Amino acid sequence: xxxxxxxxxxxxxxxxxxxxxxxxxxxxxxxxxxxxxxxxxxxxxxxxxxxxxxxxxxxxxxxxxxxxxxx
Numbered sequence: 712x713x714x715x716x717x718x719x720x721x722x723x724x725x726x727x728x729x730x731x732x733x734x735x736x737x738x739x740x741x742x743x744x745x746x747x748x749x750x751x752x753x754x755x756x757x758x759x760x761x762x763x764x765x766x767x768x769x770x771x772x773x774x775x776x777x778x779x780x781x782x
Contacts, residue, residue: 731739755763
């Protein structure tokens with residue numbers, strides 16, 4: 712395993728930090744935003760919105776039933 716790491720590690724200048732430079736980070740960020748903006752624009756399908764609404768209403772209905780003595 713050590714041999715694999717040693718062979719595949721890039722040599723860097725002494726004291727240099729690893730990682731990506733700011734230009735590469737900015738380019739990756741731009742591409743990720745472009746990809747996920749499309750997903751966000753699609754919105755939540757109606758069936759998911761209905762399911763979320765039912766899940767949100769369930770605890771309220773349970774609390775009302777318990778308050779009235781029904782379980």
